[in-house]
Amino acid sequence: xxxxxxxxxxxxxxxxxxxxxxxxxxxxxxxxxxxxxxxxxxxxxxxxxxxxxxxxxxxxxxxxxxxxxxxxxxxxxxxxxxxxxxxxxxxxxxxxxxxxxxxxxxxxxxxxxxxxxxxxxxxxxxxxxxxxxxxxxxxxxxxxxxxxxxxxxxxxxxx
Amino acid sequence: xxxxxxxxxxxxxxxxxxxxxxxxxxxxxxxxxxxxxxxxxxxxxxxxxxxxxxxxxxxxxxxxxxxxxxxxxxxxxxxxxxxxxxxxxxxxxxxxxxxxxxxxxxxxxxxxxxxxxxxxxxxxxxxxxxxxxxxxxxxxxxxxxxxxxxxxxxxxxxx
Numbered sequence: 079x080x081x082x083x084x085x086x087x088x089x090x091x092x093x094x095x096x097x098x099x100x101x102x103x104x105x106x107x108x109x110x111x112x113x114x115x116x117x118x119x120x121x122x123x124x125x126x127x128x129x130x131x132x133x134x135x136x137x138x139x140x141x142x143x144x145x146x147x148x149x150x151x152x153x154x155x156x157x158x159x160x161x162x163x164x165x166x167x168x169x170x171x172x173x174x175x176x177x178x179x180x181x182x183x184x185x186x187x188x189x190x191x192x193x194x195x196x197x198x199x200x201x202x203x204x205x206x207x208x209x210x211x212x213x214x215x216x217x218x219x220x221x222x223x224x225x226x227x228x229x230x231x232x233x234x235x236x237x
Numbered sequence: 238x239x240x241x242x243x244x245x246x247x248x249x250x251x252x253x254x255x256x257x258x259x260x261x262x263x264x265x266x267x268x269x270x271x272x273x274x275x276x277x278x279x280x281x282x283x284x285x286x287x288x289x290x291x292x293x294x295x296x297x298x299x300x301x302x303x304x305x306x307x308x309x310x311x312x313x314x315x316x317x318x319x320x321x322x323x324x325x326x327x328x329x330x331x332x333x334x335x336x337x338x339x340x341x342x343x344x345x346x347x348x349x350x351x352x353x354x355x356x357x358x359x360x361x362x363x364x365x366x367x368x369x370x371x372x373x374x375x376x377x378x379x380x381x382x383x384x385x386x387x388x389x390x391x392x393x394x395x396x
Contacts, residue, residue, distance in 0.1 A: 174335060175335075186333060191390060192351070192393060196347070231392065233390065
């Protein structure tokens with residue numbers, strides 16, 4: 079019992095890394111590694127920049143323009159949502175994102191004629207998650223929502 | 238009969254201007270006239286830049302970056318499609334457009350959870366129509382297609 083209390087974060091990270099959503103995200107991140115320079119890197123390290131702890135967040139200005147790196151992570155995140163939807167529903171879900179230079183915008187994921195996800199984005203320059211578990215949960219929730227929509231409107235999704 | 242042969246273009250323009258789609262487009266163009274400087278301008282003049290005749294088209298380079306004016310017209314054009322859909326179906330159709338700086342991209346119009354229009358865009362720097370009639374027909378065709386989609390998937394469109 080004492081052990082469990084001491085190392086919960088490690089267990090948490092391991093189960094987060096095992097979720098289908100995070101696996102999709104890792105596949106997409108590794109797919110960007112054209113020169114094999116990340117081959118020896120462990121998974122948590124590859125996702126390190128997706129984690130923005132409370133303290134880190136406090137250090138980021140409240141208003142700011144998103145840099146290309148954070149936009150790249152945002153792209154990968156929603157592409158991973160699309161990929162995980164595809165794995166579960168067997169339907170391609172393609173993302174379309176539009177972000178102003180100030181970090182406000184919208185993302186849509188569509189499958190056939192169905193909008194499976196629609197989300198307003200703001201404060202994109204501070205995009206990130208408190209823990210790996212939060213990352214896994216947030217992504218999985220978006221995938222779940224899309225799957226429900228596909229189940230409700232199967233014809234539009236297959237159109 | 239001889240008269241009809243001489244002035245068909247004028248009649249054509251008049252009937253083009255009377256279509257619901259072109260009326261929507263004109264409303265949106267006039268809505269951008271914050272200082273009232275176009276108040277005295279006749280409708281065909283306001284749409285003049287949407288008309289790119291064969292000859293004008295030949296003068297535009299085949300490859301080119303779209304300028305802000307042509308992107309503005311493209312925005313208005315798809316916003317007018319959305320507005321005309323709204324008039325006919327009573328559902329708000331919101332456009333989302335993403336264009337690369339090279340003039341390639343995609344536009345989506347969604348109503349509720351339904352994608353009522355999805356179109357790949359290319360050669361945006363040469364966006365325009367041969368005649369007012371062509372403009373009216375092309376826009377009306379997009380509106381018609383969206384209305385058909387809404388009739389097929391009414392629940393998704395109202396979600």
